[in-house]
Amino acid sequence: MPVLLHRPLPAIETLQAEGLDIRYAPKERGDIRIGFLNLMPDKITTERQWLRLFAQVDATIEFHFLFLNRWVPKTTPIEHIRRYYSPVSDLLKLDALVISGAPLGTKEYEEVGYWDELCEVFDYADDIAQTVLYLCWAANAALFHDYNIPRKQKARKISGVYGHRIVRPHPLIEGLPNGVQFPHSRHAEARQHQLFAHNELQVLLHAPNAGTFLAVDELRRRAFLLGHPEYEGDTLYTEFRRDFDKGLLPHPPEYYFVDEEASELPEPFWQASGVQLLQNWLHNWIKK
Known part of the structure; x- marks a missing residue:
């Protein structure tokens, strides 16, 4: 099923070459309207990676990349943002909102230049979207902001491809096997005992040596x-x-390389499970 973009994003051509149905269609509307607040410094790579997954979901998706109104990115040309993105305040009605992570795991939240504005987005996210997906650093930040669950800095960065146990069955992980593997990459994580003990939260997938997924x-x-x-x-x-x-002096990623000499990189086999997870999320938590 297609992903429809109202801006002529450069990633469209790259992903079309992979055989994915991604279209620049400024006047078309999708069955599901998604906003993606991209906080990553390498926005172009993030666009490509996430569009690749959403293009394999069984739905016609209208996709909008968003930026914070009061923050000027330092690592992506402002021309790229102005041409291909919309202010987050412009989209007042979405089916789903995604808020990306950022490589800020060693910084205190209050030290992040756009923290106050991001907290405002956290506060009104539920009002503009039926469901919100928080990614990596943004997930930790939202758990702190909304549930008062702090992060724990790790002595060693969590980096690798890990197997996960299913903690409890749930529609969002339907079709994923026990032991499903996904990459992790972070310096800090929400305190696990608080995450498991918090009454409003359910941990669905957890890796013993990498934490909650x-x-x-x-x-x-x-x-x-x-x-x-x-x-x-x-x-x-x-x-x-x-x-x-x-x-x-980082440690090499764990359970990642194909060979013992750490010279052969894996195929991204985990992406198929990521597509299944996204499809479960959209189909179960969006009402039409």
Whole structure:
């Protein structure tokens, strides 16, 4: 089923070459209207990765990339933002809102330049969308803002592809097997004992050596995704090399390389499970 974009995003051509049905269709409307608040510094890569997954969901999706009104990105050309994105305040009625992560795991929330504006988005997100999906750092930030669950800094960065146990059955993980594998990449995580003990939250997928992958607030239709189903096969390696070049002495990603010599990268087999998860989310938590 197609993804319809009202702006001529460069990723369209790349993903069409992969055989995906993604269209620049400024006058067409989809069955499901999604806003994606992109906080990642490398916005172009994030666009490509997430559009690839949503283009495989069984639905006609109208997709809008959003930016914060009062924050000027420092790592993406402002021309790109102005041409391909809309202010988050412009879209007052969505079926679903996605708020991306950002590589801010070692910073205190209050030190983030756009923290106050992001908190405003957290406060009104439920009013403009039937359901909200929080990704990685944004998931931790929302758990802190809305549920007072702080992060715990890890002595060693969580990085690798991990197997997850199903903590409890739920429509959002229907079709995913026990042991399903997904990448994780973060320096900090919501305190696990508080996450499991919080009455409003249900942990659905959890990796013993990487922590929670998916938690939900059923009443408010919020999903908190703490891993990375969108990652491409080389993403964890690229992050490892980036950190190594910065002199951070990172550990290689765990359970990731195909061979013992750590020279062969995997195919992104986890993306199919990510598509299943997104389809479950949209089909179960959006009422038409």
